[in-house]
Amino acid sequence: MSVRVAAFWLALAGCYTTDPIGPPDPRSEPDAPSGGSSGSTTKSASASSGTTSSGTTGTGTGGGPSCGDGTVDPGEECDDQNVIDADGCTDCEIDCEATELKDPTTGNCYAVFPSAVDRPTAESSCQAWGGGPDLGHLASIADQAENDLVAPLSVTNTWIGADDLGGDWAWVDGTPYVFENFQAGEPNYPGIEHCMFMDAEAKWHDHDCADVRPAYLCERRGAGTF
DSSP states (O other): OOHHHHHHHHHHHHHTTSOOSSSOOGGGSOOOOSSOTTOOOOOOHHHHHTBOTTSSBOOOTTOOOOTTSSBOOTTOSOOOSSOOTTSSEETTEEOOOTTSEEOTTTOOEEEEEOOOEEHHHHHHHHHHHHOSTTTEEEOOOOSHHHHHHHGGGOSSOEEEEEEOTTSSOEETTOOOOOOOOBOTTOSOSTTTOOEEEEOTTSOEEEEOTTSEESEEEEEEOOSSBO
16 A cells, blocks of 8 residues: 555544534533522421430421420420420320329319318419429319319319409419309308319309318319410
């Protein structure tokens, strides 16, 4: 082969070693940066679930109400802002002893104490039994359903938590006084007998606060801000 012919074939082979003319292969483009134009973001598991860095449950950044935030939210009976079991509030449910009655609606606990005391002593005892500030009081009766619920506990004349020391009948724990279940002829000494007890038929009576009744009925609610 002559030198001129060899040079021709070498030049022709070089044409096929260069990139072909045409649009670039999209597979060769660099990856788009994370968090690009789609605008999507990824939340951390702890933020979305409401778990704080300490491992307890809380509101978390961007989270909503949850058990452990100190506020009694819908669906919770209590929220004492800790994870200690059997301290009165466990997993945002009120702890009631086996001997106590639990309200299936509110979760509140009731206990009757067969001890002959006056009304101020009964209220003080209920507060101590409650285990925390403003958790325990003499029982308040909001409606007929609650009166029926606690009726079996009152087998004798039993102090409950209403008085008219402020002028009108009111529940000591602040429950709205919108329901009454007085025995016929009661209250029979308005302006004189300022405290209330429940008889064995679950009917109410006014009575002298300084007198003694043979039992008293306490109610305990769960800890937390309502």
